[in-house]
Amino acid sequence: MDVDTRLLRSFVAVAEEGSLTRAAERLYVSQPALTKQIRQLEGRLGVPLFTRSRAGMALTEPGRTLAQRAPALLAEWDRTLRETRGAADRAARVLRVGFLASAANEATSRIVAEFGRRRPGWRVEMRQAAWSDPSAGLAEGDVDVALLRLPFPGQQALRVEVLFSEDRWIALPAGHPLAGRELIAFRELWDEPFVAAPAESGRWREYWLATEERQGRPARIGAVTDQPDDWLSAIANGYGIALAPASAARFYARPGIVYRPVSGVGPSRVGVAWSPADDGDPVVREFVRCCLELGSASGGPTA
Amino acid sequence: MDVDTRLLRSFVAVAEEGSLTRAAERLYVSQPALTKQIRQLEGRLGVPLFTRSRAGMALTEPGRTLAQRAPALLAEWDRTLRETRGAADRAARVLRVGFLASAANEATSRIVAEFGRRRPGWRVEMRQAAWSDPSAGLAEGDVDVALLRLPFPGQQALRVEVLFSEDRWIALPAGHPLAGRELIAFRELWDEPFVAAPAESGRWREYWLATEERQGRPARIGAVTDQPDDWLSAIANGYGIALAPASAARFYARPGIVYRPVSGVGPSRVGVAWSPADDGDPVVREFVRCCLELGSASGGPTA
DNA sequence: CCACATCCATGCCGGCAGGTTATAGAAGCA
DNA sequence: TGCTTCTATAACCTGCCGGCATGGATGTGG
Structure with a gap:
């Protein structure tokens, strides 16, 4: 039957x-x-x-x-x-790399290029993940390696290497009262509505709401978005504000949105992750090595 | 997907x-x-x-x-x-009983009738199995209880109670040289082609070929059949002869086929079997009890 | 007491998936 | 070259499956 x-x-x-x-x-x-x-x-x-x-x-x-x-x-x-x-992708010599938003920033293309040099015949397939899955498909086995933001739920079950750190800034609609300030203290933003990631992203969502830096005061959620484009629209439309990596000012510049440094929140770390099951896979190891060599301490625009 | x-x-x-x-x-x-x-x-x-x-x-x-x-x-x-x-059958109060050929002979209907008396509201569904599955569907979980011939493959994994024994006779085409004999020694039949059960039935097939009573001489297979009707045709058509329970002379009488007693082969035992998983099922136990009370020592036509 | 909301079931229609037969095309083998 | 043995393609037809609109049963509120 x-x-x-x-x-x-x-x-x-x-x-x-x-x-x-x-x-x-x-x-x-x-x-x-x-x-x-x-x-x-x-x-x-x-x-x-x-x-x-x-x-x-x-x-x-x-x-x-x-x-x-x-x-x-x-x-x-x-x-x-x-x-x-x-198995099909491996047989076709395709390395599936999941990433979130801007991945490892400017380092990304250098990493991919170097990997291509060291593994001729292999092709990197970059797959952008939605924020509802902060493991960028790694937890589900949809990709072999992932470039992502730490910390994220399910992290303990995976191998993770930190590549670099960058400050977190705040993204504001252009008309916001604080949009002109040079530096903003996070506590001034406690009562602002925030644009958040979907609830499934758990710990990751909390991290970008900076729950830990609020001393117990709950965050106000003005909107929930699943990807950069919706996120930008939500902020520009005034539904809320949001923390973002400093590099967002370069990667996600947009009329109607300003990015400002914030004091009182920790930095964001970018890492490369893979499954323990692939510890012995030479191709995965090679890619991770490229990440470590070209991604470490080079998150900024200048080098 | x-x-x-x-x-x-x-x-x-x-x-x-x-x-x-x-x-x-x-x-x-x-x-x-x-x-x-x-x-x-x-x-x-x-x-x-x-x-x-x-x-x-x-x-x-x-x-x-x-x-x-x-x-x-x-x-x-x-x-x-x-x-x-x-689960559906249990919910509908249907007891599925698998059986082979003539099941427990004349006792069968008495068993079913008595069960119906003791469990009003329940219905017995009799399912005739092909010889390719001598467990009558019990091994596959297709039935709850089975009336069958011992021994059969997979027997150890099931609960089995013996009901009665009956002699094995030989079924011959009417024109066979030995068809007129009152009693036939099995060794006289060693070189005859036999109508056998399908190979999947394993030990059961061997039992009805009486491999153990052949002292190592292999049986000749004249035809393979999966159910009584084909079996009868094969014998009547002269493709081979076959051992059968003595009761087959009553249940499977047919022009062109004669049944004769045989010496030198052990009897056939009829048993009731169920899954150990159903040991605690009161309905299954009830049916088995009916079998033991009405089936034991009553395989013959007279008692 | 009637109108309404809320379920699930049914009738009708259009599109397509999946089966069959017949045939084509490639490749070994005598 | 002709035969066999594979799989792929073409043409056709049936039947399933999905959507829309609607019906029927049943509880609810004015």
Whole structure:
């Protein structure tokens, strides 16, 4: 008996939501389509999985059995998929490098160039990650190496080398009262609304809200964004302000936004990370070596 | 990324056969259909899985990765499917009973009737199994209890109670030289071609070929059959002869076939079996109790 | 008591995926 | 050269699947 994993995912969604309608919008399909999918699954298995009622969809006994095992099956499939794709990239001599925003700043291109020199025949595939995953795809196995900002959740399970540090500045809308000041004390910003990363990014989000430097006062969230472009728009539109690496002033300059130095918050560290499983991979090691040689102490614009 | 398990099964078949053409006939689809399936799988994953050549299909490196994990995934899915269906039957108060050929002979109907009396609301679903699975679906989890012939492969992993024993006779085509004899010594039959069960049935097949009673002389196989009907036809058509329980003379009487007592082979034992996992299941225990009370020492027609 | 909101189910239609047969193309082999 | 044995392609057809609009059941509030 065969099933599309899609049906299983739909089933899990309906089981979790307890409602076709809600599950349908979560899955971005119409409710009738989901109705059909679930009925088809039940038909294929020859088993009633839900009892329908005005209140929604409740799992039957066999439904619970399936709901218990399906998530593990799907996770196992996703894992297999990642490994297969990883094997394909390795076979094609492609090194997948995840990065966030400006990666290792000006050093990035030098690192990639040097790697290309040392490993002819290999190609670097740079993949920009959204802020909802501060490990830049490394935790999920989507990339082999990542250039990212420390600290980030899941860091302990990975190998990390620090490349350089840079001060954190504040990004303000041009019309902001403090936009003209040369240096701003962070405590003056405690009550400002901030543009934050999505909640999934956990510790990383907290770091960029500088929760530790607020002495317990909660941060106000004015907007949530997942990528630099939305972030810039949110700030320019006045939804909030945000801490940013000093280099953002170079990489993300934009009319309507000014960057100013801030006192009272620690610096941001940029690191290179990889999976312990790849400790023995000579290509990964080579890339890391390039990072350490060309990225260390060279985060600034001048060298 | 979603996939139909069907595609995975096709992939595994092609990987194992090393050829689209051969895999296609094994899967009972046309070769172009398989071609499309594999190409679709490759397209979906974005990964080349095979290298094509005149000699056939050879796995690529990522193909090997997938081929390594896919079988376990499919097995896990099949397992989930069985458990879900099992839960459905239990919820619907259906006891699934597997059996082979004549099950426990005349006792069968008494057992089922008594169980129905003791467990009103429950229904017994009798499932006849093919000889390729002498555990009658129990090993695969397709049934809750099984009435079968001992010994069978996988027996050690299950709970088994013996119900009764009966002599083994020989089934001969009516025109056979020995068809008129009252009693036949098994050694006279050593060189006859036998109608055997499929090879998958292992030890069970050997038992019905009476390998142990042949003193090392190999059995000649005249035909292989998977179910009583084919078996009867094969014997009637003269492809071979076969040992059978004495009760077959009652249950499988047919023009053109005669059953005769044989000396020099041990009897056949009929047993009831269930999974150790169901040791605590009161319904299964009840059914087994019915078997023991109504099946023991009552295999014959008169008692 | 009626109108409304909230679920899930159904009917209809359009698009496409997947199967079959027939055939082409490449490559070893006698 | 002709035959065999692979896989790929073409043409066709069926049936599934998704979306929209709507229906039916059921609880809720004015």
